[in-house]
Amino acid sequence: MKAKLMDFDKALELFEPVLGFEVHVELGTKTKMFSAAPNPAHPEFHGAGPNTLIDPLSLGLPGSLPVTNETAVRYSISLGLALGCEIATSCRFARKNYFYPDTPKNYQISQYDEPIAFEGQVEIELANGRRFTVPIERAHMEEDAGKLTHVGGSTGRIQGAEYSLVDYNRAGVPLVEIVTHMIFGAEHDAPELAKAYVGAIRDIVLSLGISEARMERGNLRCDANVSLRPRGSEQLGTRTETKNVNSMRSVERAVRYEIQRQAAILADGGTITQETRHWHEDTGVTSPGRPKSDADDYRYFPEPDLLPVEPSRELVEELRAALPEQPVARKRRLKAEWGFSDLEFQDVVNGDMLHLVDATVAAGAAPQSARKWWTGEIARVANERGVEAASLVEPARVAELQRLIDEGALTDRLARQALEGVMAGEGSPAEVAEARGLKVVTDESALVAAVDDALAAQPDVLQKIRDGKVQAAGAVIGAVMKAMRGQADAARVREIVLERASS
Amino acid sequence: MAQAPTDLTRLAGYELAGLLAAGEVSSVEATQAHLDRIAAVDGEIHAFLHVNDGALEQAKTIDERRASGERLHDLAGAPVAIKDVLCTIGMPSTSGSRILEGWVPPYDATVVARLKAAGLVALGKTNMDEFAMGSSTEHSAYGPTRNPWDTERIPGGSGGGSAAAVAAFEAPFALGSDTGGSIRQPAAVTGTVGVKPTYGGVSRYGAIALASSLDQVGPVTRTVLDSALIHDVIGGHDPHDSTSLKREWPSFTAAAREGAASGSLAGLKVGVVKELDSEGIAADVQARFQETVQVLTDAGAEVVEVSCPSFEYSVAAYYLILPAEASSNLARFDSVRFGLRVEQQGQTVEDVMAASREAGFGPEVKRRIILGTYALSAGYYDAYYGSAQKVRTLIQRDFDAAFEQVDLLISPAAPTTAFKIGEKIDDPLAMYVNDITTIPANLAGIPGMGLPMGLGDDGLPVGLQLLAPMFEDARLYRAGATIEALLADRWGGILTTQAPALRDAAPSGSSATTAGGAA
Amino acid sequence: MSEITREEVQHLAGLARIALTDDEVTSLTTELSQIVDAIATVREVAGDDIPATSHPVPMANVLREDVVGETLTHEQAFAGAPSHDGERFRVSAILGEEQ
CATH class of the missing domain: 1.10.10.410 (Arc Repressor Mutant, subunit A)
Structure with missing residues (x-):
């Protein structure tokens, strides 16, 4: 299944990459988008057993009806504003009809011709200092689907499975889908731009406090559209949509891979199939899903069980006034506040650790200490294990670790041992130090x-x-x-x- | 109450409720009388798909609460029949479909919960056209219901079961649902009363959806006052239904009582819709209608003709909007979480879904799902669904203009008396145009009432339809009760008192247990 | 006269996930053509200047407070389920990819 790839630089010589992204953000409201069932994306309900966060609507039971979550609407407006979008004076929901066992009503309540937010932009800054404006087409509200577990067969994947099990806890979790316009001009930076864009969305969402935005948990999901056109051509190429990209690093790798794969096909005189492709984190390749066809006739129509949402201008202005700063401005401010050198700061940004360092500083650590931990020991372990640094340890624990050093209770070396214990789930730094008998000899x-x-x-x-x-x-x-x-x-x-x- | 052993099933609902409240009759007695009646006649009528085996126990609880001095609702202890489209804890809710055979919901529809809270006792679930698609109850997966006036004939539909149940004295009160006339048309052909409230006046939560923007739950009874009593219980805002209206509604019971007492329609301006007074209306129905117009005039009403030119497009618009919404609403019947599954070894879930839906849905349901899928498909949406929604606007405008001139509109509730079972089953289009008189109210969302206006040449009931402006349901009850009283004076009692007696066909108890309808 | 073909009916049945028999496809092809002819009249009056009505009673902003309500127990959830393993609903193997 290893496809032929063209050297990246060579591909860029021959073709211009055109990108587009659809990012889904799960909102961390207490309840679901259209019903009062608990929302598994809310911290209070993490780890709930399968099919325990369900009510009649979550199962699509006959006679059940949706009622829109006010907080989800507010969060969506805030997100729209943070994306620089206009907020609709009136918008409505539509049904997207398709049969799939994780979709309890066999239609998804979404927004079609009237999204709540439209036409915005996200400013991002790449490692090389290049600034880029990603044009946002729309951000719309919708509901998530349930989760399938495929049983039998060798891979645990959908292919070859004997049967599947469905958990509807996630069915109905509020989502905002952010759709970009086509992005031109990224050129060699295309893979990094992809990562930086998703990072920017993640930072925005976190600063708004509307989602935990953990990619590994599916709070934030990215579909990347990639197409190539020959240099000098005005005509757009056929695009593929790569799904299942569950980390920032994967977004970057998947875009790079698709550029190289498509370039090799086109250079050989082949054609690109318009299709959905799936990213495989383990092998670093994409594989084809179902080709787009007539079957994608979603028969959208206005959701008759719901009424239009008409955000008052007062509400919009209230939410606008409460917006946190834009990511680029925030970066500049943090760099100045922390007093990092260009190199130090770039290291943090490249490692996608700005929010982690920020949270660690917020928890009481000195900026330089916070930086050293994240770009040093934690980054090393993350790299070694091939996981996201954020998944290893909470920023507050890192701050505590540093505090123990500052107080003289641990040396740097002991602190690293304590960190190892924290990452192994043995408890807080103080608890690990106690349990492992780590303490500075003061005799x-x-x-x-x-x-x-x-x-x-x-x-x-x-x-x-x-x-x-x-x-x-x-x-x-x-x-x-x-x-x-x-x-x-x-x-x-x-x-x-x-x-x-x-x- | 001179003769003590009155047949409790023959009383109007409000009369029975009065005896219950006064402690002269117990709920157990009232419930038992109706269960006996069901056992006696339902083998022939087949109004019920399921009879509640807990009914007597619930009745006993009500009697105990009353005995303990608890202040109960005016209707507490009275029996009620519930259309199978409504979700009921502990009773199968199949919507007349094989695909939901035996499905017992884990929750009550809001209207059912409200009836329970008021202390009414559910007798069981009534038959209907599958998913309320039909005008005859012949499309029930569990066999047709028969019209108590002539058991060779249909009781109307989709709510033929509820209408037949009250017409056959199997229940004093029933609930129906009306998407294009499913309450009013059965009322017309069974000589009973039924009301489709203003859209949003009664919660749809727990009503198995046919067409969300058209469906409305309402009362089915033998008298106008009885409908008002039920409407007062089930109506009002429900936070579980986004389309539920947040309004303070007047007492419909008070309106009906006022209307019955007044005996006069002086000052009332009534419009006859020219477009509903057309060639499709049978001569005897037309004759009864003209006589009724005369009764109204004699009582002081001013009757004028009004024009609603867009009504001629209403059937077409309805048969686009309904199938479109239904095709989506019925997608959830996929064999995954509930309902019928038809499965063969080695099939994919896609095949299992398709096979289950093929086996579980009847021909009319498939026809409308395919039609609705077509109407919503890429390339057709604007021409069909989009255009139909514009027709809806035009119909609303027609009503607005008409109600600027008059207080109420009247028309025959159905173009003919009940036709014979099987007569139109193979001609869907003929069946569809039958709904012309009732459909415009659903498209516009306005309230309507069906009530008896006499008998046709064949001795079968003929119904009158009253339509009021949006939110003016009370006007229907006031005028409806007056008209009912005026006609009853002429007939020497309400129309159902003239219904032929039914043979005590079934051996006791055998008919009342068709749970989910294995029959 | 709308000409709806067998293939079109088969395609619609696919979208609607109903495994129609050949006979059903045949009769629906005829019926659908007739019905569509009858209802196509809506196009005659639907001018561009006429707004569409999707709800009979115009309302907006019907919103619910973000407060947790009742949930279903496993017993309630699985009571009507054709197949389950006590925690999840069970279905046969899935052919197509997620949407």
Whole structure:
């Protein structure tokens, strides 16, 4: 299933990539979009058992009726405003009709010709400093579908499964779908732009506090449309829609992959099939889904069970006044506030850790300390394990870890061990330190004895220190720290080394 | 109440309720009398798909509460029949379809919950055309209901079961639903009373949807006052239904009592819609209608002709909007969460869904789903569904103009008396045009009432339709009760008292247990 | 005269997920053509200047407070289910992809 790929730079030489994105945001309201059943995307209901967050509407029971969630509408308006959109004076819901077992009514209540928000833009800034405006076509309200589990067969995937099980907890979770216009001119930056765009949406949603925006949990989902056209051509190429891209990194990889795959086909004189493709995180490839056909006749019509939503201008202005700053402006502000160098800041942005560092600083850590943790040890582990840094540890725990260092309760090295325990789910940093017996040795006599031992073992070093070559002390300090299994304050050890050497 | 052992089933609902409230009759007695009547005649009529085996127990509870001195609702303890389109905890709710055979909902429709809260006792679920698609109850998956006036004939539809149940004295009160006349037309052909409230006046929550923008639940009874009593219980705002109206409604009971007492229609301006007074109306129906116009005039009403030119497009618009909405509403019957599943080893879920829907839906339902799917399909939407919605606007405008001139509109409620079972079953178009008189009210959302206006040449009931402006349901009850009283004076009692006695056909108890309709 | 073909009826049946028999396709092809002819008259009067009415009573902003209500138990949810495993509804293998 490995498709032929063209070298990325070569592909960009021959073709211009045209992008488009559909991002779905699950809103973290307490209840569902159209019924009072609990919303699994709300923190209070995480981890609920299958089919426990359901009511007659969630199952599409005969006779059940939808009633729109006021908070979901407010969140949608706020999101629309944050995307720079106009808010409709009147909009309505429509039914999108299609049969699928995760869709309890076999139609999805969505918005069709009258979205709540339309025509906006999102400013993003790439690592190379390039600024880009992504044009937003619309943001509309809709409901999520249930979840299928495929049983039997070898892969656990839909192909080859013997049967499927359906959990309707997620059916009816409020969604906002954000649709971009076609994006031209991204060129070589196309993959990074894709990632940065999704990151920008995530940052907006988080700053609004309307969703947890965890991609790995499906709070935020991205479908990426990619098409290529030969250089110099005005005519748009056939696009594919890649679904199931569940991390920022995947968005970037999937777009790069599609550009390379399509370029190889086109260069060979082939044609692109308009289709839905699925991204496979493990193998890093996309595979074809169902080709688009007449079967995609969704027979949209105005939802007769619901009435138009007509946001008052007062409400819109109230929500506008409460908007947080735009991501680009926010970045600039944070960089200045934190006093990071260009390189340091870029490191954070590239690692998609701005919001994590921000949250860690908000939880009390110094900006530089927060940065070091995220771009250092945590990024290393995330890389090693191939997971998102955010999924490893909560920012508040990182701040606590740093506090323990600042208070002298842990050394850097001990703190890393504590972090390991936190990431393994052993509890908070303090709890891990307690359980694992991690603590700084403050017994002076033990330290002095260890220093004396180390100096005695390295007489040449002792001589050098006495000769005024203070930097030579490092070797002794290292030996002492090793002897103390890291559980000593290196600065204090240094002081003792210098003291004992000169005595 | 001179002769003590009155046949309780022969009383009007309000009379029975009065005896219950006064403690002269117990709910158990009232309920038992109706269960006995069902057992006696329903084998022939087949108004019920399910008889509530908990009815007597519920009646007993009401009697106990009354005995303990609790202040109960005026209708507490009175029996009521419920159209099978409504969800009921503990009783199958099939909407007349094989695809929902035996399905017992985990929740009550709002109207059912309100009846329960008022202490009414559900006798059972009444037969209907499958998913309320039809005008004869012949499209029920569980066999047709027969008209108590002539059991060779249809009782109207889709709510033939509820209408037949009250006409055959199997229940004093019933609930129906009216999407294009399913309450008013059965009332017309069974000599009973039925009201389609203003759209949004009664909650649709728990009513298995046919066409969401047309459906409305309403009362089915033998007298205008009885309908008003039920309407007062089931009506009013429901937060579970977005289209439910947030209004303070006047007492319809008070309006009906006033109307019955007044005996005069002086000052009332009544319009006869020219377009509903057409060639399609049978001569005997036309004759009864003219006589009724004369009765109204004699009582002081001013009757004038009004024109509603867009009505000629109403059947066409209706048969686009209804199938379109229904095709979507009925998509949920897919064999996954409830209802019939037809499955063969190795089939995909897509095939299982298609096979289940093929087996579970009757021909009329399939016809309308396919038609609705067509009307909503890419490329046809504007021409069909979009145009139909514009016709809706035109019909509303016609009504607005008419109600600027008059207080009420009247027409025959159905163009003919009841036809014979099987007579039109193979001609869907002929069946569709039958609905011309009732459809415009659903398209416009205005309230309408069907009530008896005499007998046709064949001795079968003929119905009058009253239509009032949006929100003016009370006007229907006031005028309807006056007209009912004037006609009853001429006939020496309400029309159903003239209904032929039914043979005590079934051996006791055998007819009353067709749960979900295996019959 | 609207000419609705067999293929069209078959396509509609596919969209509507009904496995019609050949006989049903035949009779529906005829009936649908007749019915569509009869109802096509709506196009005669539907001018561009006439607004569409989708709700009989114009209202807007019917919204619900974001407050949790009652949920169904597994017993209630599965009572009418053709097949389930006690926690989830069970269906045969799925051919098509998610939408």
